[in-house]
Amino acid sequence: MKKFFVLTFALMFGLSITACGAGQSGAYPKTPKxxxxxxxxxxxxGDSAAADYVLFDGRNLLELAMTADIARTKQFPEELAKRKAQGPEKIECVSERITTDEDNGNPNLEVAYVECKVGEQTEYLMLVPVDGLWKVDITVLWASEWFGM
Structure with missing residues (x-):
């Protein structure tokens, strides 16, 4: 009888782990692309879940005259609202290049540059690793859109 309970427990435990693994489609992506x-x-x-993938204290904060807190709590939600009004677009990220940030005087910082086709336009994103996860430096996108940097 004891073996039956042990076997049943082991089977239930295995099934629960398998079920959890099956739902991993929401897991954090591994590559910058x-x-x-x-x-x-x-x-x-315009989905607020986009914030999970953002580095808010990126390299262009000073040029954008904002703090990381303002970027996170004010500017990003405003940008999402504008995007939501435009409606979703077809997205295809087509290339990825991982290098160091020597151009900006950071030869020890690993960065990734990803080219994405957004509808008819091309967007270039810069990502940096934060605690083992790649994050989009949104300030690069904002600086590019607002100031043509």
Missing amino acids: EVAQRFMELYTA
Whole structure:
């Protein structure tokens, strides 16, 4: 009888782990290209979940005259609202290049550049690793759109 309970417990435990593994479609993407794809899908749809993929204290904050807190709590939600009004677009991230940020004087910082087709336009995203996860430096996108940098 004891074996029956042990076997039943082991079987139930295995099934629960398998079920949890099956629902991993929402797991954090592993590559910069996958992160960029997911971010752009959420961002262009105006979905607040896009914030999960964003580095808010990116390198252009000073040029944009904002703090990380303002970027996160004011500016990003405003941008999402504009995007939501435009409606979702077809997204395809087509290339990824991982390098160091030597151009900006950071030879020890790994960065990724991803090219995405958003509708008829091309968007270039810069991503940096944060605690083992790739994050989109949204300030690069904002600086590019607002100031043509």
